[in-house]
Amino acid sequence: MSWIIEQSISGLQELMSSGQRTAAQITDAYLDRIAAVDPALRSVVEVNPDARSLASLLDDERSAGTERGPLHGIPILLKENIDTGDSMLTSAGSLAMVTSMPLEDSTTAARLRAAGAVILGKTAMSEWAFFRSTSGTSGWSGRNGQVRNPYDPARSPGGSSSGSGVAASANLAAATIGTETDGSIMSPATANGVVGLKPTVGLTSRAGVVPISQSQDSIGPLARSVADAAAVLTVLAGCDERDPATTAALIHDYVAYVDADGLRGARIGVATGLFGFSRHADRVVSHAVELMRGAGATMIDVPGLTVERELIDAGREIKLHEFKAGLNRYLLTRTEGSPRTLADVISFNEKHADTELQHFGQELLEMAEASGPLTAQVYLDAVAKVDRLARVEGLDRFLTDHNLDAIAAPTGAPATPIDLINGDARMGGTATLAATAGYPLISVPAASVAGMPVGVTFMGRAWSEPTLIKLASGFESQRGQRPQPSL
Numbered sequence: 001m002s003w004i005i006e007q008s009i010s011g012l013q014e015l016m017s018s019g020q021r022t023a024a025q026i027t028d029a030y031l032d033r034i035a036a037v038d039p040a041l042r043s044v045v046e047v048n049p050d051a052r053s054l055a056s057l058l059d060d061e062r063s064a065g066t067e068r069g070p071l072h073g074i075p076i077l078l079k080e081n082i083d084t085g086d087s088m089l090t091s092a093g094s095l096a097m098v099t100s101m102p103l104e105d106s107t108t109a110a111r112l113r114a115a116g117a118v119i120l121g122k123t124a125m126s127e128w129a130f131f132r133s134t135s136g137t138s139g140w141s142g143r144n145g146q147v148r149n150p151y152d153p154a155r156s157p158g159g160s161s162s163g164s165g166v167a168a169s170a171n172l173a174a175a176t177i178g179t180e181t182d183g184s185i186m187s188p189a190t191a192n193g194v195v196g197l198k199p200t201v202g203l204t205s206r207a208g209v210v211p212i213s214q215s216q217d218s219i220g221p222l223a224r225s226v227a228d229a230a231a232v233l234t235v236l237a238g239c240d241e242r243d244p245a246t247t248a249a250l251i252h253d254y255v256a257y258v259d260a261d262g263l264r265g266a267r268i269g270v271a272t273g274l275f276g277f278s279r280h281a282d283r284v285v286s287h288a289v290e291l292m293r294g295a296g297a298t299m300i301d302v303p304g305l306t307v308e309r310e311l312i313d314a315g316r317e318i319k320l321h322e323f324k325a326g327l328n329r330y331l332l333t334r335t336e337g338s339p340r341t342l343a344d345v346i347s348f349n350e351k352h353a354d355t356e357l358q359h360f361g362q363e364l365l366e367m368a369e370a371s372g373p374l375t376a377q378v379y380l381d382a383v384a385k386v387d388r389l390a391r392v393e394g395l396d397r398f399l400t401d402h403n404l405d406a407i408a409a410p411t412g413a414p415a416t417p418i419d420l421i422n423g424d425a426r427m428g429g430t431a432t433l434a435a436t437a438g439y440p441l442i443s444v445p446a447a448s449v450a451g452m453p454v455g456v457t458f459m460g461r462a463w464s465e466p467t468l469i470k471l472a473s474g475f476e477s478q479r480g481q482r483p484q485p486s487l
Contacts, residue, residue, distance in 0.1 A: 023073030106208025158310025262474025277428025
């Protein structure tokens, strides 16, 4: 089983093409590793009982001369808020959701299957993607309990794509899929020492994914390298009639932008106004800035780029309104047996408070239920405010005024201790500007602090994934080997 450790997607393809391994053997290796390692991590909430038979069918295709592409025979884990039209549940971590099923694959699952990927199972998450309580613990859900960080099980795995970050780091799949509204890919990426790529809103379809915000939700990969994340994004990206936000989606072979010399000639802003929440993260990213400068990038301080309280409040107003509307629509797409409305979810939690509410409440669910329709003036005002603060006066302005290819900042602090009494110690992160703007982010592991990984984030304009991948891969080549968990 040790041969599977730190294998890249291209490396796995070479093993299959050369006849050294089959997709079934690779799938078995990951399933064996999940069985051996994950009971202590709780990152995989469910394995796909059909995974090995699916891998064998893909082996038969390869033997007959058909290869679907770079993901043919590659095992991938999906966050448990992403629908699969098979025997696996899609629960968003909630016990309220385990008694009904999706009617069909999400677009994400369908595209992975069409590309020849083996859907290995579902990863655990912060319940309702951490949009349940004003105080909670990342990686905890009523269905699964607490996900553990592979570098230190007493420390947070980040969230809400907690299991996806842990599973990618612990080599439980070739790559994993997460979702982000505001930091839910970036947080577990930095906490678990992996690459996290949150695409521009509308590049990847949200159809068949338990929603929070139509303005901010995005589906993206977590992987051990930029190249692997780019390979997965290539399959996920594209227009989808089931998600109107994707009408402008740009399709690329994103792997083509991976460049070990990708920093040479780049102009990168250093958002020092987003530093300061962790001296450890500041030190790590300051060193990363020097690495980038040494690799040929021009690094320019942009201290004026900050996140105002006004933007945070407007973003939350948007999410409260959109969560209610989106969840009520989504719940109608499932078989009967579980809640059909947000009000039903709230009622279920009240009736099962000993399990669902044992650690923290559901204030955000209640606030969302009390919110008005998407025609309410308070919602429309918040949308206009976010457009002005996050885009026009925020990222767009600074990228243009300084002629920047991207902006760099710490992703987050080293993971803090898990606290099921008081909830997360929220030291800070830098996803909010791009999250509220709907713009892309990529986090790359930069270094470790006392054995805990810290990432650097690259953020850019809408649809700038090719540029961000080029820069991130250039930094990755300068950083050297990923700091691996000892498990």
